[in-house]
Amino acid sequence: MVRSWLLDLAADALKDNPSLEGIAPYVVDSGEGRWTVAEAIELDVAAPVITLSLLERLRSREKDSFADKMLAALRDRFGGHGVKHG
Secondary structure (H helix, E strand, O other): OOOOHHHHHHHHHHHOOOOOOOOOOOOOOOHHHHHHHHHHHOOOOOOHHHHHHHHHHHHOOOOHHHHHHHHHHHHHHHHHOOOOOO
């Protein structure tokens, strides 16, 4: 069995709200990712993982998907990034 803190957070989020009702599929961007990517570009340093995670946050704003609702719920539980309700 694979256990991890993120899986536990996902399980808790789904236990509390199985359909993720009321959570918009919009992943909040607090700014640190944008700053990190901008600095990486300025310093000519590759930062592919943080860049892709930032792009996924932006992509989440394009359509309604359960996966993006789950991502928003996880980020809220992981670090209190907040959830956009819709």
